[in-house]
Amino acid sequence: MPTLPELQAAFGHALQSGGAPEPMLGDVIQDGPISVVERLAIHRGTFIAGAVGALRLTFPAVERLVGADFFEGAATAFIEAAPPSSAWLDDYGAGFAAFLEGLAPARPLPYLADVARLEWAASRAAHAPDAPVLDPGSLATLSVEAQALLRLAAHPAVQLIALSYPAEAIWRAVLAEDEAGLGATRIVADPHWLLLQRASDGLALRRLDEAEGAFTAGLFAGRPLCELLTPDMPPGLLALLAEHLAQGRFAAPIAPRA
Secondary structure, three states: OOOHHHHHHHHHHHHHHHHHHHHHHHHHOOOOOOOOHHHHHHHHHHHHHHHHHHHHHHHHHHHHHHHHHHHHHHHHHHHHHHHOOOOOHHHHHOOOOOOHOOOHHHHHOOHHHHHHHHHHHHHHHHHOOOOOOHHHHHHOOOHHHHHOOEEEEEEEEEEEEEEEEHHHHHHHHHHOOOOHHHOOOOOOOOOOEEEEEEEEOOEEEEEEEEEHHHHHHHHHHOOOHHOOOOOOOHHHHHHHHHHHHOOOOOOOHHHHHH
């Protein structure tokens, strides 16, 4: 007799793959008016429908851009390739943008993956846990040496993404059903960074140029300040650091490593 974990793994594999069930399931689930295969197909349909529904909630603009049928097909293919690893479906969809980028039928919409990246980042910011914000005044108590080695961490409710297309303009126009605004958006390559931050009144978005984005990415990655605050850095980046501190974009600092 297989163990419970073995049965759970076999059942999960059958739901995800849609193929013939492993023999052990046939030994445990008895045929009746509805066969084992048919029963599993019903459960698989429920599983797929639930995961597709979760993706719809996270990527509403993507669905509107491609239509419900295309979205369901793409979402189903994504689920089959990368099924959820947790029952908490708010955390599902991290790879959907990259999946769309490699999906042949989506190639006529080169901006689609960037819209998906924006929507995933917006979801991450919205569902992030509350965490203490770094008090800029606490940095004044550090020695000059400690300040130089300081590593900062992005607040969980702050997301930074690199984009190649004007995804924000497309996203806003689609969700507002602004056909004129969408038609007026120039769909051309436009590399930039976008900072998203959960605020008390919703979601705040801040566009960053290449230098600002790379600098902020370094900060959020925990690189020491002494590596980022170089003598030849553009003066605007120091002002941007001050803005990040003032706007509460950092959580508690990471202890310096020797």
